[in-house]
Amino acid sequence: MTVTAKEILAGDVRAAARLMRDLDDEIPAAVRVLKSLYRHTGRAYILGVTGAPGSGKSTLVNRITSLLRKRGKTVGIVAIDPTSPYTGGAILGDRIRMQQHALDEGVFIRSLATRGHLGGLSRSTLDIVNVMDAMGKDVILIETVGVGQDEVEIVKVAHTNIVVVVPGLGDDIQAIKAGILEIADIFVVNKADREGADKTRREIETMISMGEYGEGEWKPPVLPTVAATDTGTAELLVEVERHREYAFREPHIARYRREKARVELLEILKTRLIEKAVSDLESHGLLEPLLADLARKRKDPYSISEKVVDHSFALRLLGGRDNPPKKKRY
Amino acid sequence: MATAKGKGSAAATKRAARKVRILVGKPGLDGHDRGAKIIARALRDAGVEVIYTGLHQTPEMIVNTAAQEDVDGIGLSILSGAHNYLFPKVMELLREKKMGDVVLFGGGIIPDDDIPKLLKKGVDRVFTPGTRIQEIVEYVNARIQPRK
Numbered sequence: 001m002t003v004t005a006k007e008i009l010a011g012d013v014r015a016a017a018r019l020m021r022d023l024d025d026e027i028p029a030a031v032r033v034l035k036s037l038y039r040h041t042g043r044a045y046i047l048g049v050t051g052a053p054g055s056g057k058s059t060l061v062n063r064i065t066s067l068l069r070k071r072g073k074t075v076g077i078v079a080i081d082p083t084s085p086y087t088g089g090a091i092l093g094d095r096i097r098m099q100q101h102a103l104d105e106g107v108f109i110r111s112l113a114t115r116g117h118l119g120g121l122s123r124s125t126l127d128i129v130n131v132m133d134a135m136g137k138d139v140i141l142i143e144t145v146g147v148g149q150d151e152v153e154i155v156k157v158a159h160t161n162i163v164v165v166v167p168g169l170g171d172d173i174q175a176i177k178a179g180i181l182e183i184a185d186i187f188v189v190n191k192a193d194r195e196g197a198d199k200t201r202r203e204i205e206t207m208i209s210m211g212e213y214g215e216g217e218w219k220p221p222v223l224p225t226v227a228a229t230d231t232g233t234a235e236l237l238v239e240v241e242r243h244r245e246y247a248f249r250e251p252h253i254a255r256y257r258r259e260k261a262r263v264e265l266l267e268i269l270k271t272r273l274i275e276k277a278v279s280d281l282e283s284h285g286l287l288e289p290l291l292a293d294l295a296r297k298r299k300d301p302y303s304i305s306e307k308v309v310d311h312s313f314a315l316r317l318l319g320g321r322d323n324p325p326k327k328k329r330y
Numbered sequence: 331m332a333t334a335k336g337k338g339s340a341a342a343t344k345r346a347a348r349k350v351r352i353l354v355g356k357p358g359l360d361g362h363d364r365g366a367k368i369i370a371r372a373l374r375d376a377g378v379e380v381i382y383t384g385l386h387q388t389p390e391m392i393v394n395t396a397a398q399e400d401v402d403g404i405g406l407s408i409l410s411g412a413h414n415y416l417f418p419k420v421m422e423l424l425r426e427k428k429m430g431d432v433v434l435f436g437g438g439i440i441p442d443d444d445i446p447k448l449l450k451k452g453v454d455r456v457f458t459p460g461t462r463i464q465e466i467v468e469y470v471n472a473r474i475q476p477r478k
Contacts, residue, residue, distance in 0.1 A: 013397055013398060014397055014400075014427070014428070014429075017397055017398050017399065017400035018400050020400065021351070021400040021477075024349075025347055025348050025349065026347055083379075084374060084375070087374065087375050087376065087377050088349070088377045089373065089374035089375060089376060089377045089378050089379065089380070090374060090379045090380065091370050091371065091374050091380045091382050092379060092380065092381045092382065093382045093384075095381065095382070095383055095384075095395065096382065096383060096384035099383060099384060099387065099391060099395075102383075102387075102390075102391040102394050102395055103388075103390055103391060103394060108398055109395075109398055109399075110398060110399065111381050111399060113349075113379050115347075115349075
């Protein structure tokens with residue numbers, strides 16, 4: 001079954017689901033569809049939700065979705081869970097908390113496995129978001145995999161980033177020292193009915209107050225919620241809306257779009273260049289001998305990489321031969 | 331640039347990394363999900379991406395989820411005695427949505443007499459209590475291939 005851009009633009013669920021699958025599985029034909037969809041993207045508001053495993057991200061996403069639906073917004077959800085490094089399998093369980101939306105045609109939920117990608121997202125996340133965007137979803141929620149301190153890829157993807165913390169994860173807020181602290185547009189202290197919630201909240205507020213914020217610059221609010229009982233979520237949505245207005249104002253939106261464009265291009269370029277280099281080496285039977293040389297320390301990977309880059313790409317860009325000669329040894 | 335056509339182009343040599351995706355869920359009213367969780371875990375260990383939907387799913391929810399997640403198979407655990415309704419209903423909805431190629435299998439407390447009827451309605455395989463986990467994994471491996 002081939003999926004067409006037209007089906008996606010018409011909001012066809014089956015076609016979109018299949019295209020997402022092909023993109024996740026890196027099927028080249030799927031990229032062709034994405035090419036014609038690309039100019040139809042950029043309309044959705046992208047909201048990232050990140051935080052430690054078990055901090056309540058899925059439950060929060062579920063509540064936010066309900067509130068958005070009440071306002072008549074259509075919602076796409078990309079929920080990411082980890083792939084087992086041993087078996088390549090995964091249990092994608094974020095939907096458990098979102099099944100109240102399973103019959104709502106205005107909500108499209110897609111579970112993704114990280115498949116070894118670091119940074120809190122799957123490699124395919126941007127592609128999947130683009131498909132949902134082209135489908136016409138008003139808001140796209142991205143729930144990252146449960147993160148530690150440094151998985152902050154979401155910051156370049158979302159207009160607004162919610163960082164979810166819970167009480168009792170250590171003094172001095174270990175988990176949010178740097179990295180994750182810096183990406184938050186909004187902090188949520190979830191499970192705020194638990195002991196230590198006020199302390200956690202104060203610590204984050206203290207930390208924020210140590211930063212310098214210029215006139216009109218966004219200062220992250222800290223909001224207590226109990227997502228399980230839907231407490232504090234309406235207040236959270238007010239802040240989300242406030243930040244959306246800020247994020248879509250100039251110069252912020254122009255900067256966001258440029259940064260996102262950079263990430264998109266560089267990520268795709270990186271993947272393609274590696275594929276190209278590896279396939280060049282393989283098609284000339286050079287990869288295995290090179291690896292053998294490296295294993296015996298007869299060559300070093302730095303020099304090889306430099307030569308591969310020079311030969312594979314520079315020659316072609318300069319109008320040279322498409323492939324290096326067969327006998328050529330690096 | 332002649333990247334799209336060349337013999338060694340990325341498009342021509344890219345190897346697809348197809349994964350099998352299976353929905354594991356519990357329709358109906360009984361709240362015992364231990365079996366479903368064990369199956370989910372065993373399939374994960376077999377390299378499958380398992381979409382686990384949890385308890386109290388209606389056939390409509392299961393089929394909608396299967397559509398959005400583009401799964402190859404659906405495994406249902408039913409201990410409530412409502413299997414003669416739930417399995418055929420899921421099958422019917424799958425066919426309605428032109429998803430008849432999704433492999434439906436399941437298990438639970440299901441009397442031997444009911445099994446042929448369920449198979450006739452399009453359920454691919456029914457497992458009964460006492461089945462070894464490995465048997466289910468082997469069944470899934472043999473029956474559900476990654477899409478071409």
